[in-house]
Amino acid sequence: MNLFDVYPLYDVTPVKAMGSTVWDKDNQQYLDLYGGHGVISVGHSHPTYVAKLTAQLNAIGFYSNAVQNPLQQQLAKKLGEVSNCEDYNLFLCNSGAEANENALKVASFVTGKSRVISFENSFHGRTSASVSVTDNKKIQAAINTFNPVTILPLNDLFLVEKALEKGDVCSVIIEGIQGVGGLDEGTTDFFKGLEKLCWKYEALLILDEIQSGYGRSGAFFAFQHHQIKPDMITVAKGMGNGYPIAGVLIHESIKASYGMLGTTFGGNHLGCAAGLAVLEIIEEEGLIKNVNDVSDYFIRQAKTIDAVKKIKGKGLMIGLEFDDEVGDLRKKLIYEEHIFTGGAMNKKLLRILPPLNITTKEIDVFITALKKRV
Numbered sequence: 001m002n003l004f005d006v007y008p009l010y011d012v013t014p015v016k017a018m019g020s021t022v023w024d025k026d027n028q029q030y031l032d033l034y035g036g037h038g039v040i041s042v043g044h045s046h047p048t049y050v051a052k053l054t055a056q057l058n059a060i061g062f063y064s065n066a067v068q069n070p071l072q073q074q075l076a077k078k079l080g081e082v083s084n085c086e087d088y089n090l091f092l093c094n095s096g097a098e099a100n101e102n103a104l105k106v107a108s109f110v111t112g113k114s115r116v117i118s119f120e121n122s123f124h125g126r127t128s129a130s131v132s133v134t135d136n137k138k139i140q141a142a143i144n145t146f147n148p149v150t151i152l153p154l155n156d157l158f159l160v161e162k163a164l165e166k167g168d169v170c171s172v173i174i175e176g177i178q179g180v181g182g183l184d185e186g187t188t189d190f191f192k193g194l195e196k197l198c199w200k201y202e203a204l205l206i207l208d209e210i211q212s213g214y215g216r217s218g219a220f221f222a223f224q225h226h227q228i229k230p231d232m233i234t235v236a237k238g239m240g241n242g243y244p245i246a247g248v249l250i251h252e253s254i255k256a257s258y259g260m261l262g263t264t265f266g267g268n269h270l271g272c273a274a275g276l277a278v279l280e281i282i283e284e285e286g287l288i289k290n291v292n293d294v295s296d297y298f299i300r301q302a303k304t305i306d307a308v309k310k311i312k313g314k315g316l317m318i319g320l321e322f323d324d325e326v327g328d329l330r331k332k333l334i335y336e337e338h339i340f341t342g343g344a345m346n347k348k349l350l351r352i353l354p355p356l357n358i359t360t361k362e363i364d365v366f367i368t369a370l371k372k373r374v
């Protein structure tokens, strides 16, 4: 059997990794400024993470959601504390798309309505409802076109209110900072306005923090830069540092009922151990402070490069915009400088999503390489 060939691949085969360094099968070393699509939060193969997962696997790796699993309560409690979101309840699942799918479904259950407002250049995943609110027709099949969705420009509260006035909107979904699209974000006034309008028109505000969450923006959640309180928050990527675990934080004012949501694998023992290890490391190693310190340094250095026309994003979710498309630059960075970076829907933007414990020394390596290549 062959693989269903949906990914254009770089010719690199990683076999080992530690911190922000990856080695390929020929023992070539790479600097990882992309964390495999923003997944690596506490660094590759962090010793605490490896020890906790190994111990958990030696005890029990999986049992279903039909029995008690105290690790789930431990994870929910710890996540509430570390993120300062103690007035939310947690539903655990497996991927970012699934988290958004469940959040959208809860909004529709609770309000009895079905239309969703999302934003231009958004990315929310590839499952049915999630892809229908993603602004990319190319990844929507005919079967994904039945959900009523209104896609609006960012930062236009007038148009949001016009759409909400029709009375059929169950939720507004927005990324804390746009990831795949290219690091654009709502202003504080916009986020605050969305919160107010959602209250007024009885729609639920869903913050997709799948890429921008878990400390990446320099706050635990990117929306916390704007002092708002969403009804639901979706998380994945950095939550498990590579183990596939995701979740929906659902405000405690929204009541659960048996059977409303469910999953076979979500919240399994190994996933919870990964989630707990990540939170413990973020807290004990002060990683959010590191994000802010390294981010300031990175931005100062990037500003010295003339070819960098615009710097977008926050924390260690940074976009460097150039006059030209960055496809060739990314290839040079991988094959000649041995540095992983990311692209975006905005083809002129280089996306930087390193592990949250990256050092300024490692940033220097990148800046020197970039200066050489632009």
Ligand SMILES: Cc1ncc(COP(=O)(O)O)c(C=O)c1O
Pocket (backbone or CB within 6 Å): 037, 095, 096, 097, 098, 100, 123, 124, 125, 126, 175, 179, 180, 208, 209, 210, 211, 212, 236, 237
């Ligand atoms: C903001 C955002 N939402 C949702 C998703 C989908 O997550 P997953 O690929 O885990 O389904 C992504 C993935 O890139 C994302 O960046």
